Amino acid sequence: MNDSSFTPDPLLDPLFARAREQRPDTARAEYAFETRLLARLSQRPEGARVGALAWRLLPFFAAVVLVLGVCQVEASHDSQEAEQAAALQNPEAVDLFSSLE
């Protein structure tokens, strides 16, 4: 190990030294790796791209939902006001509704 921060261990240290000497041979596994990698990158599924785009557009969709929600609340508020105004102008209609209940 590069640091001598630990107490020497006569059991472990020789084993570590031997393990360091025996580096795994990855030459065969590495062969044409970049070709396989680029092939995989070019074959990235369309679904993943659509998914990534959907995530990027998430704030936009959230804003649209918020605006629509605000508009709906405003619209229902306006219609309630209109109903109240109509009821005040035509008391018989109010009686009719209350009799129906």
Next chain:
Amino acid sequence: MAAAESSDEQLVAAALGGDSGAFGELAARHKTRVFGLVSRFAGNAADLEDICQDVFIQAYFNLRQFRRESPFEHWILRIATYKCYDYLRRRKRERATVTSVDVLLEGGYQPAAPLPRTPHPELERLYDAIGKLTPKERLVITLLELEDRSLQEVSRLTGWSVGNVKVRAFRARASLHKLLLPLT
């Protein structure tokens, strides 16, 4: 692009500009270091290939996040370290779902060993014991003792403080000592 003359930074800039060949050149340059590190953790050749591909794919899609203050190699090895840690945790979870009867039938737990190497009974026991450590301990002990990296390097690769790395390494060494003691 004249890849042989280009620096890593130039290749990164070219890859960001849409030149996938430049990224291929980056992969060719750094694959040996990445394979060397990942092979210390991967259980078999298929896992090794998968993890290494995941490392470079993550690098490709996060290339804009690469800070040019440090070399590209440091950045790619940090990604590789995280991927190895994820792999160790995933394997641990998978093993946790195996029943004790299954383990008995398999003849005991076989840890993820590096690629085929000259068999040596003492080393087999060491790898066996390392495989029984927690993922964090295994990561630290492998980087420090097998990959021969300094505490500062391990700290940079893992994102843990030097003190934290030291504590984990100390515990890992103590656990390994206990695991190997009855066998010697």
